Amino acid sequence: MTKRYGTFEAIQSISLHIKPGEIHGIIGASGAGKSTLLRMMNLLEKPDEGDVIINNKKINHLKGKEIRHIRQSLGMIFQGHNLVGNKTVFGNVAVPLEIAKVEKKHRTERVMESLQFVGLETFKDKYPRQLSGGQKQRVAIARAIVNDPKVLLCDEPTSSLDSTTTMEILEVLKQINQKLNVTIVIVSHEMDVIRSLSERVTVMADGQIYDVVDIKPTGVHKIKKGAATFVEQLKSGGDSNHS
Ligand SMILES: Nc1ncnc2c1ncn2[C@@H]1O[C@H](COP(=O)(O)OP(=O)(O)OP(=O)(O)O)[C@@H](O)[C@H]1O
Numbered sequence: 001m002t003k004r005y006g007t008f009e010a011i012q013s014i015s016l017h018i019k020p021g022e023i024h025g026i027i028g029a030s031g032a033g034k035s036t037l038l039r040m041m042n043l044l045e046k047p048d049e050g051d052v053i054i055n056n057k058k059i060n061h062l063k064g065k066e067i068r069h070i071r072q073s074l075g076m077i078f079q080g081h082n083l084v085g086n087k088t089v090f091g092n093v094a095v096p097l098e099i100a101k102v103e104k105k106h107r108t109e110r111v112m113e114s115l116q117f118v119g120l121e122t123f124k125d126k127y128p129r130q131l132s133g134g135q136k137q138r139v140a141i142a143r144a145i146v147n148d149p150k151v152l153l154c155d156e157p158t159s160s161l162d163s164t165t166t167m168e169i170l171e172v173l174k175q176i177n178q179k180l181n182v183t184i185v186i187v188s189h190e191m192d193v194i195r196s197l198s199e200r201v202t203v204m205a206d207g208q209i210y211d212v213v214d215i216k217p218t219g220v221h222k223i224k225k226g227a228a229t230f231v232e233q234l235k236s237g238g239d240s241n242h243s
Contacts, residue, residue, distance in 0.1 A: 001050030003036055010036045011047070012207040018151075023177050023184045023217070025198030027191065032204040034187040038153050041185065042074040043067055054151075072100055075144030075182075079156040081136040083128040083143075089115065090124040093142045100147060114142040117180075118172055134165035141172055145180065152176060154186040158193055170196055170220045196220050 003011035011033050018024050018041075026034045039045040041052060043060060051058045059070050083092050093111045102110070115121040118138040128136055137157060144152055154173065158166040174197060176182050188194050194201055195218050203210045 001037075001040055001047035001052070003033075003040060003045060004048050010207050011040070013050070014207075014209055015050075016202060016209060016212070018183060018185055019200070020150075020183055021177075021181060022199050023174075023186065023197045025194035025201040026185065026187045026204060027189065027194045027201055028204030028210070030189065033207040034189075034204055035155055037204070038155050038185060038187050041151075041153055042071055042076060044076075068099070072096070072147045073150045074153060075147065075149035075151070076153040077137070077140045077144050077155070077157050079159050081128075081140035083136055083139055085128055087127075088124065089120060089126050089128075089131070089139050092128070092139055093146050096143060096147045110146055111142075114146040115139075117145065117175070118142045132165070133161055134168055137161065137165075137169055138172060141169070141176070145176060145182070148180075149182060151183045151185065154184060156188055157186065159188065159190065166193065167220055173197060174220055 001011055001015075002009060002013050014033075014037065016037070026037065028034050036045055040047050043052065043062075047060055052060045054070065054073075059067070062070060084095070087095070090111055093114055094107050097107045097110060112121060112124070115124055118141050120135060120138055120142065123131065123135065123139075128139070131139065141157075152173070157173070158169050161169065170193065173184060173186070177184050177197075184197070186194070186197060195215065197217055197220070198215060199217060201213045201215055203213065
């Protein structure tokens with residue numbers, strides 16, 4: 001795929017295959033094209049050349065209703081959680097079901113299942129302003145999985161969170177992959193985040209794929225930072241989160 005903004009090629013003839021069931025990381029410097037590539041996967045950005053193919057079906061020429069239908073199988077979470085301020089937690093998670101015209105009587109059960117999965121069922125009547133950053137992100141995750149997607153696209157899902165909350169969110173993503181069998185594509189500029197979860201990593205630079213690397217995920221616990229780690233980092237002057 002190629003994506004241009006005016007004459008600038010943000011994505012230059014990229015070809016990438018995401019395997020069903022994998023957790024695929026995308027890493028690269030700021031401006032490398034990571035978000036653009038991710039957003040092309042669910043057609044938030046349309047490629048100027050090339051195709052987005054899901055289950056052997058080209059989706060980039062679909063329109064309106066058909067795109068909305070495809071998007072229901074592609075959940076997405078962002079750095080900013082994009083919750084609706086005047087809706088409760090329950091109301092926010094129910095939005096995709098309303099859009100998909102799921103009957104009201106089935107909505108409650110599905111919303112509560114999603115909230116249970118992220119551990120927030122008791123928060124259903126709270127409003128976003130009453131939640132911590134990590135809790136808001138978990139609501140956004142519940143919203144993204146409420147339609148039972150096959151793929152979850154995550155754009156810097158932890159970059160505004162502290163390290164403990166980051167670990168909790170990554171653990172939720174790992175459970176979604178393992179228990180719900182959802183393929184995950186995660187964009188991050190944080191090496192620790194990518195290493196902890198991903199089985200394959202696409203390294204991007206200047207709108208191109210520099211390499212696709214198979215790795216052994218280190219596990220979410222590895223990025224846990226207790227007080228001792230903070231002291232270690234302060235003494236060494238480093239921050240392994242941004243290594
Ligand atoms: N809507 C747009 N209009 C013009 N240029 C854009 C637009 N969106 C992205 N770009 C440019 O495309 C390039 C890739 O942007 P993208 O956001 O995909 O990079 P990124 O790797 O995700 O960076 P970051 O880590 O900073 O979010 C950048 O040079 C950016 O300025």
